[in-house]
Amino acid sequence: MKTLVAYFSAEMGKTRKIAEELAAKLGADIHEITPAEPYSVADLKWMNPLARCNREKIGKKYVPVANKVQNWEEYNTVYLGFPIWYYAAPNLINTFCKDYDWTGKTIHIFATSGSSGIGKTAEKLESYVTGGKIEDAKRVTSTDEIL
Ligand SMILES: Cc1cc2nc3c(=O)[nH]c(=O)nc-3n(C[C@H](O)[C@H](O)[C@H](O)COP(=O)(O)O)c2cc1C
Numbered sequence: 380m381k382t383l384v385a386y387f388s389a390e391m392g393k394t395r396k397i398a399e400e401l402a403a404k405l406g407a408d409i410h411e412i413t414p415a416e417p418y419s420v421a422d423l424k425w426m427n428p429l430a431r432c433n434r435e436k437i438g439k440k441y442v443p444v445a446n447k448v449q450n451w452e453e454y455n456t457v458y459l460g461f462p463i464w465y466y467a468a469p470n471l472i473n474t475f476c477k478d479y480d481w482t483g484k485t486i487h488i489f490a491t492s493g494s495s496g497i498g499k500t501a502e503k504l505e506s507y508v509t510g511g512k513i514e515d516a517k518r519v520t521s522t523d524e525i526l
Contacts, residue, residue, distance in 0.1 A: 381453050382407035386460035387471055389418050393491045398460045400522045401489075407458070412475050415443040435470050442470040444478065456485045457511075458525070463492035463518065467503050476504060481511025488516035489525050 384407050386398035395411070402409040422431035435442055448454075461472050468490070486508060488501055501516035519525055 380455035382456040382458070383410060383448065383454040384408070384458045384460065385410045385412055385448065385475070387412040387414075387462070387469060387475070388460075389462060389469075390423055394460050394462050397489065397491065397519060397522055397525075398458075401458060401460075401525060404522055404526060405458075408454075410448050411446075412461075412471065413445040414471050415445045432464065436465050440470060442474055444471060444475050448479070451479055455483065456487070457481075458487045458489060460489045460491075463490045463495050463497075463500065466495055466498050467500050472504070473507050476507035481508040484508075484511045486511050486513045487525065488513060489519045490517070491520070492518055 382405055384398050384402040384405065386394050386409075388395035388398070388411070398409060401407070418431070421427075424430045425432050427433070434440065459472070461468050488497075488504070490497060490500060495518070497516050497518040501513050505513065517524055
C-alpha cells in the first residue's frame with residue numbers, strides 16, 4: 380500500500396515547500412489540490428471585506444476542486460496539507476475531502492499559518508473524511524515537525 384501527500388497552497392508556496400520535502404522524505408506520491416477557479420492576489424486580501432476569500436468564508440460557499448487524485452484506492456496513508464484560513468481548513472479542502480471514500484485510510488494533517496495554532500481544524504474536517512481516521516493534526520513550519 381502507498382502513501383500520498385495531498386496539499387493546497389495559495390499565497391506564497393509555504394505549504395507547497397513542506398509538502399514537496401515531505402513527499403521526497405517519505406518516497407510518497409504528491410498531488411496538488413487545485414481550485415477550479417485559481418485564487419488571484421486580490422482574492423486573498425482578507426483585509427478587504429469584499430475579497431473572494433471573505434465571501435467564501437462568510438457565505439460558507441462550496442469551492443469546487445479542478446483535479447482528481449489518480450488511483451485513489453491504492454493509498455492507505457494520506458498526508459493532507461493546507462494553509463490555515465480563519466482558524467480552519469479552507470473550504471476547498473472540505474470539498475476535496477467530501478469527494479473521496481476514505482474508508483480504511485489513515486490521515487495526517489499538516490497546516491501552515493501566520494501564527495494560529497491548529498485549533499479545532501481536525502475536528503471540523505472529521506465529517507468530510509467518511510471512513511477515514513485522522514491520526515494527528517499539526518501546525519508546522521518544517522517537515523521535522525511532521526515526521
Ligand atoms: C484568506 C486567508 C485567511 C487566513 N487566516 C489565517 C488565520 O486564521 N490564522 C493565521 O495564523 N494565518 C492565517 N492566514 C495566513 C496563512 O495561513 C499563511 O500565510 C500560510 O502559511 C500560507 O500558506 P501558503 O503560502 O501555502 O498559501 C490566512 C491567509 C489567508 C489568505
